[in-house]
Amino acid sequence: MRLLYTTGEGRLEWTDDLIGDKIPSYAILSHTWGGQEATFKDLRHYSSMEEVDAKVKEGYQKIFFCAQQAKRNGLDYFWVDTCCIDKTNSQELQEAINSMFRWYQNAKKCYVYLPDVECNTPDADSESSRRWKPAFRKSKWFTRGWTLQELLAPASVAFYSKEGDLLGDKQSLRDTIHEITGIPIEALSGKEVSNFSVAERFSWAHNRQTTRPEDGAYCLLGIFGIHLPLIYSEGKENALKRLEKVIRESFDQVASIPVDNTDARSRNQEERLGKIFSWLSAPDPSTNYHKAHKQRQAKTGLWLLESTKFTDWKKRAASRLWLYGIPGCGKTILSSTVVENLLQYCHDDTNMVTAYFYFNFNDAQKQDPKLMLRSLLCQLVQRSVVIPKGVDALFLSCENGQRKPLSHALLQVTKEAAQEFTHVYVVLDALDECAQRSELMDMLEAVAEWQLNNLHLLMTSRKERDIERSLEEYIREEDAVCL
Template identity: 60%
Template sequence: EFIGNNIPPYAILSHTWGSKDDEVSFQDIKNNVGKRKLGYQKIRFCGKQAKDDNLAFIWVDTCCIDKTSSAELSEAINSMFQWYQNAKICYAYLSDVSNEISGDESQSVQRQKSALQQSKWFTRGWTLQELLAPASVEFFSKDWERLGNKQYLKQTIHEITKVPLEVLEGAPVSRYSVEERFSWASNRQTARVEDESYCLLGIFDIHMPLIYGEGKEKALKRLQKEVKESQGETAANLSHNIKANNPARDASLSKILRWLAAPDPSVNYQKAFKQRQQDTGLWFLESELYTNWRVDDASSIWLYGIPGCGKTILSSTVLQDILQHCDIKLGQVAAYFYFDFNDVKKQHADLMLRSLVCQLLQQSVEIPTGLDTLSS
């Protein structure tokens, strides 16, 4: 075992697991029985390819982690992104892509793209970090034929995964928003529901204990909490410091707010939020429609229905999610309004505009000179 600065150059394998009985475990290697299993062919290939690439060491997740030790498993999952990042090269084995699309110059690019698009490797949760972390990723077919590397296939990979080309070219994932990074994993699956969150630890550069059995929702909530604490606090503190200790701004803002005399929509939001049952509307937050709307520029969603069907309650779920997003994402703010037939101050478009302006001003670092002049 190598630790710290004494780790030699190594290759690492990325693959989709077969059945538990087919894969070679740490205990199988220890007891010298691994060669009997189908999964040993992947280990054998990885070793042979590493030798061809002048590398003396390989790392394969199935047999290099003692999964009977919860402590070792937790350490491995929390360190996985770094291990893939530090590898000299990553071999991505696509067990469902035929070698007939490789090595033949007469075949069309579209045929190769179609085969890659259908590969389950691009649908698994763990393979996302295995794609992003290593500087060099070589793709191989089920017959161990080379398909191309990450740079050569980057356009196709981008179209399949929606991961920006800049990231595939080596840009740090930290340059991208929390929401965008979550969106890269939105359509991926894992064998254990908790792993849908655990497989993203490295992508957000956080560590947290693993609690298998806690369920999908609790794992996700813990992940979101850790992400907010590690990345959101910096943004929130920066925003607070910019606005703090500015008496001139505060005086100008108070004057404008009195002048606009806008209605307060938070009353409607809080009322709807209190009436909402736990987990109401989560199906909508997890939908592709909503996820795309969150990350796309200048996009819109129109939800409509008969009176009393639940639009107001659903909107409180959406609004809570948006407000939490803006707490994390520096430079983005939220403004909202409720039309209310029981409140005459919330029945006209001009009052809506006043309310939106007030909300944006309260979250702004500087007060526009034009508004300051108009309110004088």
């Protein structure tokens, strides 16, 4: 790895090629390539902005931006892909591309430079600066293949406008980035990408573009922890086939594979899965889960997790549990405690799954029982080793996703998907915040009538008469807990 640094005279110089523990702390730049990039060859001719040829001035501005920002953060060294790799050296290029994820992962700071986002205010966090958010959402940076690993690999990712103003970092902009990319909050919050299924990781790259076709596969090497020789004449199809083959072989040989989905599906299935998720258009409940989890105090909810009632619920066939209480008593935070416990409980066994949903008065996407059902189905499908036949058939019957599925059909395929697991734990929070409560209660009664021994249902709500009247049909008195 070759790093840049600024000499005492203000000139840019490279280090020697560094390996292992000889690599000092460094910053790294993430950006999209333009037509005026400064290459390794260019940097050998110019070392200060005053010497720079106009045709590469824009590229040099990015380099000097990175140098200045690194200095502000107390870092003497930095790395920029345009000029720290000698792309005329094929061996060096091979090593760099196969090492790229690790290089971004090990960087102390990653600076994302967005030339298509203008801030025009010295305070990017002020209310007046919200004018940059639309441009941020549409930034080219979110559409490129290589920037996926540059978003996920580093722990610290900061976003800067064209003017060099700080817009925020991966954590402060997490919800916005999730909405733009569809990447789960957990992945943006530092969860190892290896903990996500092959299908889900492939879906993150859906619709991302690369200049060279083969890079559509090569940009995913780090996402899957794969090393692959580069053959830039092979085309994208062959590159993807080679990538998939190595993934399958790796998963067969390694014991500690991601448990979310232990099979590397074929590329056609991956594409099919992406289309199915797009068709279902399900809201992501993980945002609610993480928000509630942040508000949780230490040991909150342990009384429930350690109770005989809860442990029996986890094991008893066709079990149900209703937690009810007044507004503000902590039902949603308690739900997040339960979800966390169940996710951990199911983590090492792909025959078990946790699915959850949070109804929310403040989010129109979280008030519709049909969207709840779609979300639960997506979670079951994501955990499944293969796409359930019923889901695939329903997708086909809806003209390959041109029409949305009807509720009764969704219920049927959800039942079929649930039957593929030994245990299915479903947590539904705040039933009272569903805008179409009558439809929801009918739907839950239908689920209860399945009488699936492997299905365990836990719900929370206020104790409102219509909810109580409906639930008492299939929930025993001893399984209703007042908070």
